[in-house]
Amino acid sequence: MPDPAGHFGPFGGRYVAETLMSALIELEKAYRKAWRSRSFHRELDGLLKNYAGRPTPLYFAERLTEKAGGARIHIKREDLAHTGSHKINNTLGQGLLARRMGKRRIIAETGAGQHGVATATVCARMGIPCEIFMGEEDVRRQSHNVFRMRLLGARVNTVTSGSRTLKDAMNEALRDWVTNVRTTYYLIGSTAGPHPYPEMVRDFQSVIGREALPQFRRAEGKLPTAIVACVGGGSNAMGIFTSFLRYPRVRLYGVEAGGLGLSSGKHGATLSRGKVGVLHGSKSFLLQDANGQILEAHSISAGLDYPGVGPEHAWLKETGRAEYVSVTDAQALSGFSLLSRYEGIQAALESSHAVAFAYRLAKSMRPSETVLLNLSGRGDKDMGILMELPEGGRP
Amino acid sequence: MTAIDAAFRRLRTSGERGLVVYLTAGDPTPAASLRYLRAAADAGADIIEVGVPFSDPTADGPTIEAASRRALSSGMNVPGALELVRRFRGTHATPVVLFGYCNPFLRYGWPSLCEDAREAGVDGFLVVDLPFEERGEALPAIRKAGLDWIPLAAPTSGMARVRAVDRAGSGFLYLISVTGVTGVRKTLPPEVAAWTRKVAKATRLPVAIGFGISSPALAAAATRYADAAVVGSACVKIVERNGRGPRGPAELSRFVRSLKKALR
Numbered sequence: 001m002p003d004p005a006g007h008f009g010p011f012g013g014r015y016v017a018e019t020l021m022s023a024l025i026e027l028e029k030a031y032r033k034a035w036r037s038r039s040f041h042r043e044l045d046g047l048l049k050n051y052a053g054r055p056t057p058l059y060f061a062e063r064l065t066e067k068a069g070g071a072r073i074h075i076k077r078e079d080l081a082h083t084g085s086h087k088i089n090n091t092l093g094q095g096l097l098a099r100r101m102g103k104r105r106i107i108a109e110t111g112a113g114q115h116g117v118a119t120a121t122v123c124a125r126m127g128i129p130c131e132i133f134m135g136e137e138d139v140r141r142q143s144h145n146v147f148r149m150r151l152l153g154a155r156v157n158t159v160t161s162g163s164r165t166l167k168d169a170m171n172e173a174l175r176d177w178v179t180n181v182r183t184t185y186y187l188i189g190s191t192a193g194p195h196p197y198p199e200m201v202r203d204f205q206s207v208i209g210r211e212a213l214p215q216f217r218r219a220e221g222k223l224p225t226a227i228v229a230c231v232g233g234g235s236n237a238m239g240i241f242t243s244f245l246r247y248p249r250v251r252l253y254g255v256e257a258g259g260l261g262l263s264s265g266k267h268g269a270t271l272s273r274g275k276v277g278v279l280h281g282s283k284s285f286l287l288q289d290a291n292g293q294i295l296e297a298h299s300i301s302a303g304l305d306y307p308g309v310g311p312e313h314a315w316l317k318e319t320g321r322a323e324y325v326s327v328t329d330a331q332a333l334s335g336f337s338l339l340s341r342y343e344g345i346q347a348a349l350e351s352s353h354a355v356a357f358a359y360r361l362a363k364s365m366r367p368s369e370t371v372l373l374n375l376s377g378r379g380d381k382d383m384g385i386l387m388e389l390p391e392g393g394r395p
Numbered sequence: 396m397t398a399i400d401a402a403f404r405r406l407r408t409s410g411e412r413g414l415v416v417y418l419t420a421g422d423p424t425p426a427a428s429l430r431y432l433r434a435a436a437d438a439g440a441d442i443i444e445v446g447v448p449f450s451d452p453t454a455d456g457p458t459i460e461a462a463s464r465r466a467l468s469s470g471m472n473v474p475g476a477l478e479l480v481r482r483f484r485g486t487h488a489t490p491v492v493l494f495g496y497c498n499p500f501l502r503y504g505w506p507s508l509c510e511d512a513r514e515a516g517v518d519g520f521l522v523v524d525l526p527f528e529e530r531g532e533a534l535p536a537i538r539k540a541g542l543d544w545i546p547l548a549a550p551t552s553g554m555a556r557v558r559a560v561d562r563a564g565s566g567f568l569y570l571i572s573v574t575g576v577t578g579v580r581k582t583l584p585p586e587v588a589a590w591t592r593k594v595a596k597a598t599r600l601p602v603a604i605g606f607g608i609s610s611p612a613l614a615a616a617a618t619r620y621a622d623a624a625v626v627g628s629a630c631v632k633i634v635e636r637n638g639r640g641p642r643g644p645a646e647l648s649r650f651v652r653s654l655k656k657a658l659r
Contacts, residue, residue, distance in 0.1 A: 019454075
């Protein structure tokens with residue numbers, strides 16, 4: 001748990017313009033009240049079950065396990081959740097909260113568009129006007145999701161500043177929020193941003209681990225040896241890690257975007273290569289130059305193409321509780337292909353990073369050991385990117 | 396008493412209201428930006444805010460965001476901004492506030508930053524995304540160097556926070572006039588006057604009001620209950636239009652004179 005001001009060790013906190021401070025304090029109060037309220041949880045649980053399709057299954061990946069010839073691989077199927085990823089867990093929670101707070105408009109940033117789609121979905125469900133900020137580069141490479149958001153009635157604002165990706169979308173969302181702060185709810189999609197977002201998003205996503213823990217015990221009669229999840233801002237990873245933090249023997253692996261390789265300088269491996277700094281309201285690791293200017297990240301997956309990372313991940317890295325590794329664009333494509341050919345599951349390119357590492361890890365482990373892989377989303381949105389690649393991304 | 400305190404004392408004695416001019420360091424080049432700073436000071440700016448450019452200025456509107464981009468492409472950074480202030484100090488005594496975002500300051504390191512800033516002739520710091528609650532990492536170093544920490548208050552702050560930031564800060568209180576990002580506005584909402592009056596009555600620091608003040612008339616109206624007006628984007632627009640051109644500083648000088656005239 002963070003301290004009352006939202007610090008995870010030296011990380012986190014609230015580094016925002018004064019205009020937003022009272023809104024964050026109001027949000028924190030409303031969130032604490034809702035989290036204690038039975039009626040809030042009744043409503044949220046009902047929606048998670050009947051609307052989002054939870055619990056998502058835990059699936060034993062038999063052929064992938066055989067192919068790896070090492071540890072037994074189980075997959076938590078967040079790709080089967082409504083809208084195609086784990087993002088719906090958080091948007092339902094915050095959507096209900098926004099309605100309780102009487103906010104008349106919801107805004108959100110999105111990278112891959114999964115959070116944008118999940119936000120637009122919840123706004124449609126609740127009848128609240130919705131505006132999504134998305135970088136021009138991401139609008140291009142994830143056009144499928146842009147189309148979905150528009151069909152859901154959301155307005156998609158294309159952001160043309162900076163690297164035209166997730167970082168810049170978040171800048172614009174913050175500018176909108178500071179202007180319309182009295183009426184607008186800012187629905188952040190990752191365990192990043194100022195307090196209370198990292199804690200709140202983690203809490204809403206922690207349903208993943210709360211389900212996976214008993215599911216895994218039923219399947220294997222024990223806890224997993226290792227858990228693997230991809231990390232951009234870090235929401236799906238925190239979602240599955242949280243329930244297992246109290247079991248120190250369970251190894252936790254966060255997989256960052258290695259892009260074209262860490263030595264190329266074109267990557268999104270914030271925890272592996274970043275330095276401590278402040279961006280988008282919290283202190284964490286950042287890709288930055290010697291003068292404190294933020295560097296552009298690179299990844300084939302829009303959702304991991306972010307130069308920051310959630311503060312709790314920074315803390316888990318500092319304390320050594322979790323390990324952070326990276327997987328390149330090319331390795332992620334192999335991960336996608338493996339899961340597609342051996343299990344008939346087409347993962348999002350973000351999640352494919354976790355697949356690639358989980359496979360490599362399982363290979364190095366004993367058959368008596370186990371790997372729990374969090375498959376955060378499905379790959380339909382990435383067909384355009386794959387089609388543009390030579391051989392359609394087939395290795 | 397700091398140079399900023401002295402400036403407000405002098406203003407109070409003469410019965411005029413102050414003018415704080417914001418310019419982005421290194422916009423469009425370090426040399427040109429020094430000419431603009433000097434022009435603003437010569438034309439009567441009482442305090443100058445020198446903006447340190449940041450790659451992700453989330454509290455700024457398009458005008459200052461574009462200025463930050465121009466400045467960054469001219470190679471401007473924290474050391475460059477300190478050098479700019481040092482050169483300005485060679486010719487002018489006008490108090491200078493270093494204005495910016497946390498990360499570049501944090502990377503430089505607060506203790507050495509404050510020492511180097513004082514040595515360069517900086518009088519205070521205004522950090523947009525370092526609210527009262529997070530001041531612990533910067534404030535001791537700022538105080539130790541004998542510099543002012545300019546606190547911010549917003550229309551959403553509520554009086555309890557306004558009083559708290561007023562007590563924690565020094566120099567002056569930067570009062571944000573409207574919710575939003577920086578940028579030129581044609582008018583300010585009518586409730587600004589009552590809000591300013593309420594803040595001015597409840598605080599001990601001089602109050603400088605900023606965000607959206609773009610003309611002499613607006614500056615005069617906004618300072619009915621405040622001690623000074625901050626004019627940023629409207630000045631930066633002059634730099635944007637003229638760039639390194641020879642007429643830029645003269646145009647800025649005319650504008651600053653007209654603002655100052657309206658505040659007397």
